[in-house]
Amino acid sequence: MKKFKLFSIALTAMFLATAIGFTSCSNDDDEKSNDNPAISNASVTDLNEAIIKANAYIAADKSLASLKDSVEKAEKLLASSSSKESDAKTTLAAISAALESAKSVTLSESAFKDLASSSNSRTYKGLFAPTILKSEYDSIWLKYITPLMGSEKAKEAAKMLKSSISGPTYGKNLSAEQKAQGLFNCELHPEDTLLTFAVTDGKYTLSNGTNTYTYDYLGISHMGQNDDWHAFFPQVPEGETRSFDCAVYKAKEENAGEYKYVLLCPDTPEETYHIEFRYGSNINDLQSALNGEYAFWLAAGIPNDADSTMIENVIKLFVEENLSGMAEYSYALVNIPFETFFKEEAVEFDAYSGATTKVAAGNMSYGTYHTQTTASEATTRGITYPVKIAKASLSSLTGTPVTDESPSFEVTTTARRQNTTIRYSGKQNLFQSSDYSYYLLKDEPAYYKELSVVDGKVSAGKIVGEAKEIPNLYVTIAAGEAHHDFSPQITLYIDDPANAGKVVKLTFSDEAEKAEKITESGSEAQPLSALKAIIATSSEGKSYGLTTLSNFFWGKSQIGFKAPKDKDYYPQHALVGKQVTSLTFITEKGLYVAKNIKVGTVATDAETKLMTFTENSGDEAKFVIPNLQGK
Numbered sequence: 001m002k003k004f005k006l007f008s009i010a011l012t013a014m015f016l017a018t019a020i021g022f023t024s025c026s027n028d029d030d031e032k033s034n035d036n037p038a039i040s041n042a043s044v045t046d047l048n049e050a051i052i053k054a055n056a057y058i059a060a061d062k063s064l065a066s067l068k069d070s071v072e073k074a075e076k077l078l079a080s081s082s083s084k085e086s087d088a089k090t091t092l093a094a095i096s097a098a099l100e101s102a103k104s105v106t107l108s109e110s111a112f113k114d115l116a117s118s119s120n121s122r123t124y125k126g127l128f129a130p131t132i133l134k135s136e137y138d139s140i141w142l143k144y145i146t147p148l149m150g151s152e153k154a155k156e157a158a159k160m161l162k163s164s165i166s167g168p169t170y171g172k173n174l175s176a177e178q179k180a181q182g183l184f185n186c187e188l189h190p191e192d193t194l195l196t197f198a199v200t201d202g203k204y205t206l207s208n209g210t211n212t213y214t215y216d217y218l219g220i221s222h223m224g225q226n227d228d229w230h231a232f233f234p235q236v237p238e239g240e241t242r243s244f245d246c247a248v249y250k251a252k253e254e255n256a257g258e259y260k261y262v263l264l265c266p267d268t269p270e271e272t273y274h275i276e277f278r279y280g281s282n283i284n285d286l287q288s289a290l291n292g293e294y295a296f297w298l299a300a301g302i303p304n305d306a307d308s309t310m311i312e313n314v315i316k317l318f319v320e321e322n323l324s325g326m327a328e329y330s331y332a333l334v335n336i337p338f339e340t341f342f343k344e345e346a347v348e349f350d351a352y353s354g355a356t357t358k359v360a361a362g363n364m365s366y367g368t369y370h371t372q373t374t375a376s377e378a379t380t381r382g383i384t385y386p387v388k389i390a391k392a393s394l395s396s397l398t399g400t401p402v403t404d405e406s407p408s409f410e411v412t413t414t415a416r417r418q419n420t421t422i423r424y425s426g427k428q429n430l431f432q433s434s435d436y437s438y439y440l441l442k443d444e445p446a447y448y449k450e451l452s453v454v455d456g457k458v459s460a461g462k463i464v465g466e467a468k469e470i471p472n473l474y475v476t477i478a479a480g481e482a483h484h485d486f487s488p489q490i491t492l493y494i495d496d497p498a499n500a501g502k503v504v505k506l507t508f509s510d511e512a513e514k515a516e517k518i519t520e521s522g523s524e525a526q527p528l529s530a531l532k533a534i535i536a537t538s539s540e541g542k543s544y545g546l547t548t549l550s551n552f553f554w555g556k557s558q559i560g561f562k563a564p565k566d567k568d569y570y571p572q573h574a575l576v577g578k579q580v581t582s583l584t585f586i587t588e589k590g591l592y593v594a595k596n597i598k599v600g601t602v603a604t605d606a607e608t609k610l611m612t613f614t615e616n617s618g619d620e621a622k623f624v625i626p627n628l629q630g631k
Contacts, residue, residue, distance in 0.1 A: 039077070041284075043088040047074045048283050049218065050095040052248050056219035061105045067098040079226060109217050111247035111264040112197060112204045115275055121198040124301035126188045127274050128165055131302055132315050140312050144319040147453050148327040150392035161322060170297035171285075178296065182232055186300045189258075194304060204249060206259060213256045215249040221263055223278070224289035232290055244289070246278070261286055265298075273314035275301045328391045331441040334451060335369045335399055335430055336460055337382040341449075342545040344462040345535055349545030350573060358549055361413045362422050362431060362515055365548045367532035367588060371434050375413050380548065383532050384430045385586075386445040387438075387460065389452070396453040399437030402429045410518065421518040422526050428515055447591050465591055467584060470494060473594035474503050474613045476602050479628040480560055488628035490559045492583075493602060493613060503602065503613045505557040511589045529554055535584040536575060544575055573625075580623045597623045 054071045058064055074091050077083040116122055125131060138158070145161070146154040167183035169175075188195065196207040204215040225243035229236040236242060246263035261283050265276040277299055278286055285292030302314060342349040358364040360375035370378040389397075408425035409432060424431055427439040436458060447465035451458060472495055480487030496502035508530040517526035531554050534546040546552060551573075552559040585592040599622065600615040615621055 039083045039085050039088050043085060043092070044078065044284050046092055047078055047088055048287060049250075050074060050092055050099075052219035052221050052283070052287075053099060054095055054219070055222065056107050056109070056217075057099065057102045057105050059220055060107050061102065064098065064102055064105070067095070067102060070094040070098050075226065107217075109247055111266065112215065112217070112249060113199055114268045115197040115264065116199045116204075117269070120200065121196060122269075123194050123196040123304040124275060125194055125304045126191055127300035127302045127314070128162075128186055129191050130187075131306070132311060132318075133162055133166070137311065137315060140315050141319065143454060144316045145323060147393040147396065148319070148323045148390045153392075157323060161319065164322070165300070167296055171293045171295050174296055179232060183296065185297045188299050188301065195301065206251075206262060208259065211259075213251040213253050213259050215251055215262065218248040218250045218261075221246045221248045221287050223263060223287055225287075227288055227290040229290070242289075248283075257281055269303050269306070269310065273302070273306075273310050273317060277301070329388050330391050330394060331386060331388055331444050331448065332394075332438040333384055333427055333430060333441065334387045334389075334397070334438045335382055335384050335433055335435055336387075336449070336451075336458075337435050338545070338547065340458055340460050341383045341385065341533070344449075344460065346543040346545035348574060350547060350550045358413070358415075360411050360432070361415075361420070362411070362424065362428075362528040363526060364529055364553075364555060366428075366431055366513070366515075366528035367530070368548055369431055369433060369437075371432070373409075373432065375411055380550075381435060383547075383586075385532065386441065386448040387451040388444075388448050388464070389450075393451070393453040394438070396456065397436040397438055397458070399434045402427060402433060402437055402439040423516040423518055423523070425516070428513075428528075446589070463586070463591060467591040467593040470506075470585075470592050470594040471596060473506070473583065473597045474602070474615075475597055475599045475623055477599065477626060477628075487560055488626055490625075491602075492557050492559065493611070496610070499610055501612070502610045504611065506585075507554075507557055508585070508587045508590075511587050513588060530588040531585060532588065533586040534559065535586070536580050537582045537584070538575065539579040539581050544573075575625045576627050578625060580625065599623050 051071050051074050054067050058067055058071070070091060074095065077087055077091055115124075131137075141158045141161075142154050145157050149157045163183065165184055165186040167174075167178050167181075167185040169178070170185040194209055196205075196209075198205045198207070204217075205212050206215060207213075222243040223246050225241055227241065229240070229242045230238040244265055246265050249262045249264070251260050251262075258281050259279055260281045261279065263278040263286055267275050269275065278294060278297070279299070280286050280294055282293050285294050288295065289298070290296065302310070306314075338349055359368075359370055359378040359380050360372075365380060367384060368380045369382060369384050370380055372378045404426045406426065406429045408423050409429065410421055410423045411432070412419050412421045414420075430437055430439055447463055449463055450461040452461075453459075474493040476491045476493075478489045478491075480489035492506040493503040494506050496504045509527065511530040512527040513530070514525040514527055516523045529548070531548070531552065533548075534552060535543050536546055537543045546559060548554065580597065582593060582595045583597065585594075598613070598615045599620065600613055602611050602613050604611050
């Protein structure tokens with residue numbers, strides 16, 4: 001989906017014009033004329049319509065070589081000043097013959113129906129001047145601009161952003177200044193026009209309140225494809241083109257005038273909260289974005305009955321699509337609460353943790369964070385994860401900035417009656433810090449979430465980065481031990497890289513960061529937990545967030561789902577009874593997904609200590625979470 005990309009180019013050009021005084025190297029005298037006496041206007045129109053029809057067939061069947069060749073010839077004829085009428089007739093005949101041969105190809109189009117919506121009729125008004133450019137929405141513009149550009153630049157950025165689509169005119173009336181600034185006019189004409197798209201008994205109709213016209217689908221226009229974009233927008237490399245694929249509809253009525261052709265871009269209110277389109281009587285000029293009768297014009301509309309939510313969403317979309325590339329960004333490790341972290345990753349998550357000092361033990365829970373300084377009181381609050389965030393929003397994070405110079409701290413935990421003290425320093429301070437504390441990274445991480453702050457509310461997108469595949473994941477299932485707070489006990493294995501046919505436990509130990517373990521004789525390196533979270537996806541397609549201590553006990557490469565019925569201080573996990581089809585592991589340095597999961601048993605050779613996996617058969621081979629009780 002396009003999402004205001006044309007406006008983004010125009011906005012960048014305007015910033016360039018303001019900053020370096022760019023002036024266009026093109027003017028009206030340079031524009032290509034379509035009234036070359038060697039080829040008639042009627043033939044030019046016929047060639048354009050033929051190209052549009054052919055584009056639809058080529059899009060449906062890429063193998064139509066003869067049709068592609070004929071289209072290329074037609075485009076060369078239209079671009080050449082020496083084209084002859086006879087050449088046009090010959091090329092038109094070739095396209096007609098190729099289209100006749102392609103009759104068996106099925107065309108699919110839905111642009112007109114999409115705008116008519118499920119109710120088969122929907123009325124649109126202008127998006128900009130009649131709607132979102134009204135002063136009553138100024139606060140919404142600033143709401144989404146400020147996190148990207150900062151409070152000092154927000155008002156000026158809003159002014160420039162609005163101006164980028166507020167060119168005073170279009171076509172032959174364009175001034176040199178408007179061209180130089182790359183300003184598009186994006187209004188309906190006249191601005192107070194209301195247009196109703198409807199589908200009645202299979203007929204497509206468009207009404208402007210006075211007249212109603214009936215349309216047939218013509219094909220696909222690559223609008224702007226043959227324009228010289230570099231001449232107006234220096235950021236577009238010379239020789240490189242921009243085009244916008246539009247579905248073209250032609251009115252059946254001879255008196256349709258400026259509604260003879262309608263070009264619909266692939267935007268819908270359901271997906272992008274607005275629509276973009278063109279209409280006019282001259283199909284030759286309608287196919288050019290930068291020249292002719294409709295130069296620098298692309299109308300944008302919004303449903304006439306749009307509510308406040310849709311209006312806010314379209315402003316948010318417009319701001320983010322056009323300013324995100326101009327904002328300055330930082331990468332940082334950030335303490336993200338579970339609710340925010342998992343919102344885009346899973347339908348629900350489980351963050352229960354009992355009273356245990358393991359929460360404060362880095363070898364068990366590093367990658368999460370807590371705020372309490374007393375280990376016995378520590379409660380896991382969320383996950384520490386790399387993020388991309390606009391620099392302007394850093395100051396809006398409510399946590400504590402952590403640096404390499406931050407004071408170190410020590411945590412003593414007790415296990416099997418033995419005390420262990422670990423010293424944490426630098427970025428490791430995040431392990432015992434508040435929500436949204438952060439540590440700035442020098443380089444872009446391989447995996448991260450995009451973090452934004454709007455009106456003090458933080459949101460985190462889905463993890464960016466391609467997951468590495470674990471070819472085979474082997475699973476054994478047993479009843480958990482009573483002192484573990486979950487059951488069943490599910491142990492995970494992968495192929496042994498050193499011994500073919502054997503398995504080893506899944507650990508991610510090579511990713512473990514190290515802290516300083518304090519001993520009586522001095523100190524030594526202490527590997528910390530490398531696993532931050534797991535996403536389990538069921539056969540129903542739903543994903544669930546699994547967290548340390550609540551759902552995995554990584555010291556033993558085990559996960560569990562708290563199934564015991566005899567304990568009433570936590571609910572039975574939603575995954576119990578469901579089949580798990582994939583597990584995604586979110587680690588200190590990576591993202592791994594296992595889709596080929598096998599359930600069975602593992603036997604250990606008494607002498608070699610090598611482990612062999614034997615897969616279950618039938619339904620028992622499916623990874624279904626059983627309701628087993630703790631021993």
